[in-house]
Amino acid sequence: MVRVRSPGRRLARSFFARPALDVAPDLLGCMVRHRSVDGVVTVRLTEVEAYAGAGEDPASHAHRGPTPRSAVMFGPPAHLYVYFSYGMHWCANVVCGPKGTASAVLLRGAEVVEGLELAQSRRPQARGVADLARGPAKLTTVLGLDGGSDGLDIAGRGSPVTIHVGTVAAPTDIRTGPRVGISSAAEAMWRFWLDGEPTVSSLR
DNA sequence: GCGACGATCTCA
DNA sequence: GAGATCGTCGCC
Numbered sequence: 001m002v003r004v005r006s007p008g009r010r011l012a013r014s015f016f017a018r019p020a021l022d023v024a025p026d027l028l029g030c031m032v033r034h035r036s037v038d039g040v041v042t043v044r045l046t047e048v049e050a051y052a053g054a055g056e057d058p059a060s061h062a063h064r065g066p067t068p069r070s071a072v073m074f075g076p077p078a079h080l081y082v083y084f085s086y087g088m089h090w091c092a093n094v095v096c097g098p099k100g101t102a103s104a105v106l107l108r109g110a111e112v113v114e115g116l117e118l119a120q121s122r123r124p125q126a127r128g129v130a131d132l133a134r135g136p137a138k139l140t141t142v143l144g145l146d147g148g149s150d151g152l153d154i155a156g157r158g159s160p161v162t163i164h165v166g167t168v169a170a171p172t173d174i175r176t177g178p179r180v181g182i183s184s185a186a187e188a189m190w191r192f193w194l195d196g197e198p199t200v201s202s203l204r
Numbered sequence: 205g206c207g208a209c210g211a212t213c214t215c216a
Numbered sequence: 217g218a219g220a221t222c223g224t225c226g227c228c
Contacts, residue, residue, distance in 0.1 A: 061224095064225085064226085067224075067225070068224085069223080069224060069225085070224095083223090083224095084222080084223060084224090085223090086220085086221075086222080086223095087220075087221035087222035087223070088220070088221060088222075
C-alpha cells in the first residue's frame with residue numbers, strides 16, 4: 001500500500017451517505033483529525049465496525065427505534081454519535097446512510113500520526129505508541145472526544161473534527177471478522193481491520 | 205420506579 | 217479473570 005503520513009482530501013457527506021457496510025472498509029487508512037484548544041491530534045484508522053440500520057441489526061443501539069441516546073443515529077450522515085459505555089468510557093461512531101436509516105461505523109483502532117505529545121498526555125497509561133488508540137474508548141480519549149461531541153457534523157463548515165483520505169489499503173490488506181463485545185448478531189462479519197497493524201484492538 | 209446489563213479497560 | 221462504575225432502556 002501507499003503510505004501517506006499526512007491527511008489528504010477531506011471526506012464529504014456523500015462518502016458517508018452509503019450503507020455502513022460499504023463505508024466501514026473504505027474508512028480503513030483514513031485520517032481522523034480533531035483540533036481543539038489543546039492542539040491537533042490526527043489518527044489513521046486501522047479497525048472499524050459497521051452497525052446496520054434500525055430493525056436490521058439487533059446489536060445496534062438504534063435497533064429498537066429512536067431513543068434520546070441514539071437520536072443522532074437517526075439523523076443525517078456524517079454526524080458523530082458518541083456514547084458512554086460501562087459507566088466510564090466514551091466511544092465514537094460516524095453516522096452513515098441516508099437520513100433515517102440509523103446505521104453507523106464504530107471507530108475501534110487507529111495509529112496516531114499527528115500530535116503525538118498531546119495524545120500521550122491524554123493517555124499516560126498507554127504502554128507504547130501502538131497502545132495509544134488501540135480500542136474504541138482509547139481512540140476516543142486520544143482524540144479528546146466525549147459526550148460534548150455527540151451530534152457534531154463532521155462534514156460541516158468549521159467542524160473541529162474532520163476525516164480525510166489517508167493511506168490507501170489494497171483489498172488484500174483488509175481483514176474481516178465478527179464484531180467485538182456484543183451478544184446478539186455475533187455471527188455477522190462486520191468488523192474490518194488492516195492486516196498486520198499493531199494498533200488493531202484484538203488481533204486475529 | 206427498578207433492575208439488568210452493556211459496541212470497555214486496567215491491573216492482578 | 218475480576219472489578220470498576222453508571223447511564224440507558226425495557227419492563228413492572
